[in-house]
Amino acid sequence: MYAEALQSIALAVAQVRSVDLVLARIVHGLAAQPDVALARLWLIAPGDICGVCPMRAECPDRTRCLHLAASAGGSRESPEEEWARLDGAFRRFPLGVRKVGHIGATGEPILLQSLGGQADWLVRGEWARREGIQSFAGQPLVFRGAVLGVLAVFSRRVLGAQEFSWLRTFADHAAVALANARAFEEVARLRGQLELERDYLREEVKDALSFGELVGRSAALQRVLQQLEPVAATTASVLILGESGVGKELIARAIHEHGPRRERPLIRVNCASIPRELFESEFFGHVKGAFTGALRDRAGRFQAADGGTLFLDEVGEIPLELQGKLLRVLQEGTFERVGEDVTRKVDVRIVAATNRDLKAEVAAGRFREDLYYRLSVFPIEVPPxxxxxxxxxxxxxxxxxxxxxxxxxxxxxxxxxxxxxxxxxxxxxxxxxxxxxxxxxxxxxxxxxxxxxxxxxxxxxxxxxxxxTPVPGAPFLTEKEWRQREQENLRAALAAAGGKVYGPGGAAELLGLAPTTLASRLRALGIRHEKS
Missing domain, CATH: 1.10.8.60 (Helicase, Ruva Protein; domain 3)
Incomplete structure (x- = not known):
């Protein structure tokens, strides 16, 4: 390895903003150097496959370990061997265990110039002899005092102290590039999250403005409002019941805006409008390439509502076979995007609404009983x-x-x-x-x-x-009495309108009749009026 070559790789790495591309350019750039058999890079991350990890018996702490993130190289004896795989026996290293784990735990580099005399450091000595491996160089990736991972190079010739020093400088540049790429991806993620929340909030504002506010003084509405204040201050799940058009979404918005999560988003999902095949993608999100049409990563509604409130409108329309997936995230607060194995955790308050009788749906076997009880911690019925x-x-x-x-x-x-x-x-x-x-x-x-x-x-x-239905014994009017009562009513309307029939404030407007209809009735009853 020469200084000029390492500098060229470092410059190429610094030009990309994707973590995956940074890692790939590091190992492929090193593996392309003369006599480099294998270049690998492990990153420190939470333990994830502890139950099946080949090194679980040696692992002192399963909270974190080194994850193989990039690998490049080729066999001299067997060209068909694949050294870019990330799922082999060394895909995880416990911190502090073996040479790679030792570098990750201590942040101290290791150079073995003659592997023949260091048999205790070799797990697969036969592989090293067959491939002619003469040296191992391991450097920690350190950024602002924190070890991010380990960069390892297996060379077919003996590496000197000068080359090891150059590799140290290269590892420092690589760590900075990795940290920058992570920062760029986090900024992109946050921007995407904000854009997602913006789009959802625009949709919500549009819907809310088209419906109006909670307006009314009736006893029926006041009973509903009296229930809102105590439950809004909690994080309990609320089930809003009522016919279509009664204002269930306004009740959900009032619960959110008067609760402890008012500064976080309220995300609405119309469960009735989601096709079955897109249910998981809509709720949990997907990664690029997960299915036809998944052209980029997309966060789901649960992720968009993290820290806030998720309003499940028309929750009774969710197909029975998909209700279990929703129940799991409500119970555990965890989910996976479609096409991804990473388990994500969210903190979401659930407010649901339906115009269906969910108890009857449960009895009919069309709605899961456990999901019903999970949603209906505090039911509120909105009157028609x-x-x-x-x-x-x-x-x-x-x-x-x-x-x-x-x-x-x-x-x-x-x-x-x-x-x-x-x-x-x-x-x-x-x-x-x-x-x-x-x-x-x-x-x-x-x-x-x-x-x-x-x-x-x-x-x-x-x-x-x-x-x-007629009430037995109710009073009634004869035809003569009815005509007399109608005349009195029409004269009263004319007097209130100052004799006017037509125009604003006229008797026709007061009575809610068409002016021509009122004029005809006045003529039939012989009632004189002002010509207007």
Whole structure:
């Protein structure tokens, strides 16, 4: 090995930012030198294969060891032998054991200039004699006082002190390049994590803004809100139950924002939208090449939510055969990316939501009982809008202001007639449907009087009256009495509107009728009114 050659390798190594490329260029660059039979590099990492490691009997401490990370070289006698493999008998070295472990534990280099007289240092003496190995040089990779690993060279000629000194300098450069590559990869990982959180948060903000805030004063809603404060302050799993459109995601967001993890991300997963074959990738992530289309490493939702909250929306839609994989990470807090054997640990709070009756699903064998109990530590049931009709005026005002600003139109006035019409409707789509109806009404109004006709489903608006059951003994009106009551009602509306039928503030608007319909009724009943 010559100084110029080592300097050239060091320059090539310094130009890459990937740890794998740094390691490969180090060993391949050394192995390409004359008389170098084998170059290997081990890195210190946590113990991982202790149960099957060939050196487990010699290992004094299984928390850390040396992992073979790169290898290059070729046999002089048997060219077909593969010396680049990383899964051989020496893929792990306990710290302090044998020459490589000794270098890793002490940080002291070792040079054996004549292996023939050092038989006690050789495990496979026959291999060394067959390949003509004359010297072993081992250098620690040290960066800022910490040993990162060990660089070893097996040479077919005797290495001198000068070459050993050059290798020491090269090892220092290699350690710096390795540390820099690790830093670059960590920066890239953090950038990817931030970008992932940014994308998820943008999606969440968009969804949240399209739905509105928790609005209402009804007793039914207040009962829900009273449950939020105590559970939000904990890390307990919460299961939010309720029909579609009632605001389960808003409840989840309130739990997160009032809890100890509010500074960390809230990541939402729509379980119903994930294809079966992509379930593991979506939740746990994958590595490049794990499957067709996996063009780069991708972090999963659990990793994105680490330290924060994971909101599992429509959790009842997860296929039964995939529920066990979710249960494992909830129980143990660990998972593996698709295509990777590294076990990762996460700390995630789980908030789940469903419009299904999970108890019935468990009884029917469609949902795992153990997963149900893991999720439903603290269940919260959100009432449908038809059970909190008194909140409709506040919700309608809230949506009208926001939708008008979104559509850049004047905010239309909400009248008593509008409120009554909205409260008569059953709202099978709940708050989400209310928002959609009001958005259609604002568009139809074109900056004028709020027009619910054409926006509010007529069949639904009368459903409640159609299914009402007559109460025995209830008072009723004769036709004459009904006509008299209708006249009184119309005159009262005209008086309140100052005699106006048409236009803003007119009797038609107060009654929630089309002006032409009201005018026709007034003529039929012989009621005079101001021409407007």
């Amino acid at each position: 809008l038809r059970q909190r009709r008194e909140d409709i005026p506040l919700l309608a005002e809230h949506f009208l202001r926001r939708l008008s600003a979104k559509l850049k139109l004047p905010t239309p006035r909400l009248t008593l007639a509008h409120v009554q019409a909205l409260q008569r409707y059953d709202w099978p789509g709940n708050v989400r449907e209310l928002e959609n109806v009001l958005e259609r009404a604002v568009i139809l109004s074109r900056g004028g009087r709020l027009r619910l006709e054409g926006a509010l489903p007529e069949a639904g608006a009368t459903r409640e009256r159609k299914v009402a």
